[in-house]
Amino acid sequence: MQVTRRELIKATSTAALLAGVRGGWAGGVYAADGPEVPKVRIGIIALTDCSSIVMAHELGLFKKHGIESTISKEASWAVIRDRLTLGENQATHMLLGIPYAATMGLQGSPVKPMVIPMYLNRNGQAITLTKALLEKGVKTPQQVKPLALEAKAKGAPMTFAMTYPPGTHAMWTRYWLGSGGINPDRDVSLITIPPAQMVANMKVGKMDGYCVGEPWGARAIADGIGFTAITTQQIWRDHPEKVLAFTEEFAQKNPKTVKAVMRAVLEASQWNDKLENRSRMAEVVGQPQYVNAAKEIILGRMLGDYDYGDGRKEKDKYYMTFFDRQTNFPLKSHGVWWLSQFRRWGMVKEPPDYKGLVDRVHRPDIFREVAQEMSVETPRDDMKKETLFDGVTFDPADPEKYAKGFAVHSMA
Numbered sequence: 001m002q003v004t005r006r007e008l009i010k011a012t013s014t015a016a017l018l019a020g021v022r023g024g025w026a027g028g029v030y031a032a033d034g035p036e037v038p039k040v041r042i043g044i045i046a047l048t049d050c051s052s053i054v055m056a057h058e059l060g061l062f063k064k065h066g067i068e069s070t071i072s073k074e075a076s077w078a079v080i081r082d083r084l085t086l087g088e089n090q091a092t093h094m095l096l097g098i099p100y101a102a103t104m105g106l107q108g109s110p111v112k113p114m115v116i117p118m119y120l121n122r123n124g125q126a127i128t129l130t131k132a133l134l135e136k137g138v139k140t141p142q143q144v145k146p147l148a149l150e151a152k153a154k155g156a157p158m159t160f161a162m163t164y165p166p167g168t169h170a171m172w173t174r175y176w177l178g179s180g181g182i183n184p185d186r187d188v189s190l191i192t193i194p195p196a197q198m199v200a201n202m203k204v205g206k207m208d209g210y211c212v213g214e215p216w217g218a219r220a221i222a223d224g225i226g227f228t229a230i231t232t233q234q235i236w237r238d239h240p241e242k243v244l245a246f247t248e249e250f251a252q253k254n255p256k257t258v259k260a261v262m263r264a265v266l267e268a269s270q271w272n273d274k275l276e277n278r279s280r281m282a283e284v285v286g287q288p289q290y291v292n293a294a295k296e297i298i299l300g301r302m303l304g305d306y307d308y309g310d311g312r313k314e315k316d317k318y319y320m321t322f323f324d325r326q327t328n329f330p331l332k333s334h335g336v337w338w339l340s341q342f343r344r345w346g347m348v349k350e351p352p353d354y355k356g357l358v359d360r361v362h363r364p365d366i367f368r369e370v371a372q373e374m375s376v377e378t379p380r381d382d383m384k385k386e387t388l389f390d391g392v393t394f395d396p397a398d399p400e401k402y403a404k405g406f407a408v409h410s411m412a
Contacts, residue, residue: 124320141180
């Protein structure tokens with residue numbers, strides 16, 4: 001692919017226009033450095049955490065880095081997985097747990113190794129409960145427990161929805177219920193619902209609660225059908241959320257393409273995290289071909305303005321981030337935590353190969369190469385201890401001890 005002087009000047013001008021992009025990296029695609037596969041189809045789900053992919057497309061950043069992008073909105077996370085597996089999409093917005101499930105062949109996934117070279121966002125999901133529970137004064141998992149056990153005894157268990165069994169929303173739901181002494185595999189019914197269908201299913205009484213990304217937490221409050229019991233950043237501050245994923249095979253064959261996509265997404269992430277850009281971002285991602293939600297529903301929580309729907313309103317500085325506080329760096333310890341939860345909840349019967357799997361799926365080495373080119377700071381270490389809202393500290397050096405340390409689990 002040859003780039004003319006005019007195109008190069010245009011690319012540099014585009015970079016200058018994007019004053020919100022930090023680091024000052026202007027970029028430029030030369031023939032020798034061009035992507036192996038210039039046409040890239042990228043999958044998204046209707047959630048605001050796809051914003052960096054959408055804005056990279058809309059701001060012309062993919063084009064700047066030699067990528068002719070097509071954004072493909074998919075119906076569910078299973079479709080996202082399948083279209084990446086089949087090669088119909090070459091890159092995708094994805095739940096952190098899916099690349100592990102696909103690499104391991106868990107939860108009905110065909111074995112198709114995948115890699116996570118960068119994160120798309122942190123924070124910004126929520127657990128929503130029905131207004132009926134609010135009227136009973138039920139807000140915590142400890143308060144849910146007696147109702148759950150009573151419903152189970154009657155043969156009509158309480159129902160909670162998440163978006164994909166090994167995914168993030170499933171893990172936040174499980175962790176939250178478990179902290180209150182509720183076993184999500186035995187005491188309640190845990191069902192899978194695509195994100196954009198959560199609100200409609202709660203309206204018809206199909207569930208008592210759900211965990212999903214925005215704007216579907218805010219939508220339940222706007223529609224008067226539920227309230228936010230807890231945000232996921234309250235469960236785990238600055239937790240990992242969506243990732244940019246590729247199949248391992250594609251990443252190995254097309255390293256320049258992967259890095260070109262990452263550069264564009266990283267620049268868009270920088271742009272997104274300038275709060276003065278979030279109004280425009282909310283307007284763009286709210287369009288029907290993306291999230292299909294009104295700007296007013298999206299913007300509030302994007303600015304950290306949380307109305308919980310139960311009388312609480314607050315400014316939360318741990319709103320969804322796309323770049324700040326090293327959002328995009330794929331810490332290997334997060335992969336270890338995920339595998340520890342697969343273990344805790346009986347998704348694997350024996351201890352998994354924690355190190356081998358994490359080294360294969362989490363690829364901070366690729367991210368560091370891109371970050372260095374773009375003068376983006378990265379952490380020195382790939383592992384980090386974390387303490388969640390229940391006060392339990394996760395040490396990635398001993399994941400088996402951690403998995404076995406919970407009173408509530410589904411291990412045999």
